[in-house]
Amino acid sequence: MxxxxxxxxxxxxxFTDEHERWAAVIxxxxxADGQFYYSVSTTGVFCRPSCPSRLxxxxxxxxxxxxxxAERAGFRACKRCRPDxxxxxxxxxxxxxxxxxLIETDDAMPSLDVxxxxxxxSRYHFHRxxxxxxxxxxxxxxxxxxxxxxxxxxxDSETVTAAIYDAGFNSNGRFYATSDQVLGMTxxxxxxxxxxxxxxxxxxxxxxxxxLVAATGKGVCAIxxxxxxxxxxxxxxxxxPRANLLGGDKEFERTVxxxxxxxxxxxxxxxxxxxxxxxxxQQRIWQALRAIPPxxxxxxxxxxxxxxxxxxxxxVAQACAANAIAVAIPCHRVVRSDGALSGYRxxxxxxxxLLEREAIK
Numbered sequence: 001m002x003x004x005x006x007x008x009x010x011x012x013x014x015f016t017d018e019h020e021r022w023a024a025v026i027x028x029x030x031x032a033d034g035q036f037y038y039s040v041s042t043t044g045v046f047c048r049p050s051c052p053s054r055l056x057x058x059x060x061x062x063x064x065x066x067x068x069x070a071e072r073a074g075f076r077a078c079k080r081c082r083p084d085x086x087x088x089x090x091x092x093x094x095x096x097x098x099x100x101x102l103i104e105t106d107d108a109m110p111s112l113d114v115x116x117x118x119x120x121x122s123r124y125h126f127h128r129x130x131x132x133x134x135x136x137x138x139x140x141x142x143x144x145x146x147x148x149x150x151x152x153x154x155x156d157s158e159t160v161t162a163a164i165y166d167a168g169f170n171s172n173g174r175f176y177a178t179s180d181q182v183l184g185m186t187x188x189x190x191x192x193x194x195x196x197x198x199x200x201x202x203x204x205x206x207x208x209x210x211x212l213v214a215a216t217g218k219g220v221c222a223i224x225x226x227x228x229x230x231x232x233x234x235x236x237x238x239x240x241p242r243a244n245l246l247g248g249d250k251e252f253e254r255t256v257x258x259x260x261x262x263x264x265x266x267x268x269x270x271x272x273x274x275x276x277x278x279x280x281x282q283q284r285i286w287q288a289l290r291a292i293p294p295x296x297x298x299x300x301x302x303x304x305x306x307x308x309x310x311x312x313x314x315x316v317a318q319a320c321a322a323n324a325i326a327v328a329i330p331c332h333r334v335v336r337s338d339g340a341l342s343g344y345r346x347x348x349x350x351x352x353x354l355l356e357r358e359a360i361k
Contacts, residue, residue, distance in 0.1 A: 015032055015035045015036055018063060021036055021038070021049070021063050022058060022061070024049045025038055025049050025055070025061070026055065028049065028050045028051070028052065029049055029050060030049075030050040032048075032049035032050070033048045033049055033050050034048070035049075036049065036063055036064065036065055037049075037063070037064045037065075037066070037067060037069075037070050037083050038061050038062065038063050038064070039061070039062045039063075039064060039070050039073065039075040040056040040060050040061060041060045041061075041062070042056070042057075042060050043056075044074070044075055044076060045075055045076055045077065045078045045079075046064060046067070046070035046071075046075040046076070046077060046078065046083060047078040047080075047081050047083055048078075048081045048083040050081065051078055051080060051081035051083075052080065052081070053078065053080050053081070067083055067084045070083075092129050092132075092133055093133055095119050095120075095129070096129070096130055096133045096134055098118070098119075099115055099118060099119055099130065099138065100134070100141065102115065102118060103115075103138065103141060103142045109139070109142045112126075112127065112138065112139075115130075115138055131308070131309065132309065132310070132311055133311055133312075134309075134312070135281055135304070135307070135309035135311075135312030135315050135316075136280060136281045136284075136309070140280045140281070143280055144279040144280045144281060197216065197240065197243045197244065198216070198217065198243070198244045198246055199214050199215065199216055199221065199236075199240055199243045199244065199245055199246065200214065200215055200246045200247070200248045200249070200252045201213065201214035201215075201222075201233075201236060201245060201246070201247070201248060202247065202248035202252060202253060202256045203229045203232060203233065203256075204256045204257070204259070204260045205260070206260045206263045206264055207263070207264055207353075208225060208263055208346075208350050208353065209225060209226060209227045209350075210225070210226055210227065210228065210229035210232055211223065211224070211225050211232075211256075211259060211260060211263065211326075212224045212225075212229070212232035212233065212235075212236060213248075213252075213255060213256045213259050214236055214245075215252070215255065215275065216275045218273065218275040219272065219273030219274045219275040220255070220272050220273065220274050220275060220325060220328060221274075221275040221276075221277070221324075221325070222236060222239070222324050222325060223259055223324075223325050223326040223327060223328055224236070224324065224326065224346075225263075225326050225346040225347075225350060226346070239324075255272065258270060258272065259272075259327065259328075262327060263327060263354075264357075265357070266294055266354065266357045266358040269294075270327060270328055272328055274325060274328060274329070276325065276329070278319075278322065281312075281315065281319065282319045282322060284307050285303070285307065285316055285319035285320065286319070286323060286325075286329045288303055288306050288307050289303075289320070289323075289329050289330055289331055289333065289334070290328075290329060290330065291306075292330060292333045292334075294330075294333075294358045295358040295359050296333060297333050297334065297335045297339075297355065298333065298334060298335075299334070299335060299336060299337045300313050300316050300317050300320075300334055300335075300336070300337070300342075301313050301337050303316050303334055304316045316334075317342075320334055321343070321345055323345070326345070326346055327354070331344070331345070332344060332350075332351045332354045332355060333355070333358075341355075
């Protein structure tokens with residue numbers, strides 16, 4: 001018995017009548033691929049809705065739920081769109097998944113030529129397709145994965161040097177040159193769970209509840225909001241279990257006051273040095289978020305387009321959810337395509353309030 005996912009059921013429900021199906025064929029809608037097929041009586045073939053072939057006359061077109069239905073009706077598969085095979089999008093997604101596995105299992109970063117050959121594509125075509133689906137280039141993906149391995153190895157290896165080589169870096173110098181970007185601190189401090197790293201923090205109160213602000217010597221590393229101030233402190237301790245968490249002095253209290261003031265009156269603006277930690281892809285998203293003007297919103301789809309990865313909408317949403325520096329990296333300015341407010345790490349009500357306050361000139 002064939003089963004379908006909820007997502008497939010919903011997609012299929014959007015092409016339930018012939019009018020909707022014919023409209024999808026006219027616009028060659030790839031979202032309709034796999035939801036139904038159409039046959040042309042004058043050619044004897046059946047196609048997927050996105051087929052680039054010349055549009056047939058409506059009176060010659062019939063619709064079928066599956067390939068088997070079309071074949072039983074006496075039609076053969078189109079040789080151009082190949083409806084009896086996985087869609088091009090699915091083929092590309094499978095290819096990218098395979099290449100990601102190659103990158104993750106190779107001790108050294110394979111060259112672009114090697115990866116393109118494994119994908120059966122030219123260098124240019126492979127690079128474009130990979131970035132379109134993964135949201136980052138093969139080189140950036142490899143760097144992000146190697147950074148992740150570095151974090152894991154620093155916790156397991158006996159020495160920092162062993163961890164560097166275990167993670168795939170060819171030399172100490174090559175890793176240390178980028179260690180701040182990869183870890184946000186020295187590798188020794190990271191390996192020790194933030195040991196010997198001084199992080200100043202303080203908890204303030206605003207109209208939205210408790211707000212915790214924490215900073216290293218480089219800049220603010222966390223702005224957390226919740227109703228329970230004790231929860232915020234525990235959250236910070238979990239992030240840096242062996243760091244020196246220090247109460248903020250009078251100078252730091254002014255930083256907290258800036259954040260509290262911005263939350264209550266966004267027109268004041270907020271310009272703070274940040275100590276941002278994340279993967280290459282996450283940092284691209286967070287940088288794009290900071291470019292959204294106060295009082296404006298963009299959709300997750302639009303944000304994905306702005307970073308040159310239009311198909312990475314889900315990854316964009318995940319990067320927004322991973323942001324630990326509220327308001328300074330304004331993920332609250334991202335909404336659904338229909339303008340509705342979606343999930344927000346610190347509560348949808350707070351997201352709505354922030355947007356309403358920013359809209360006041």
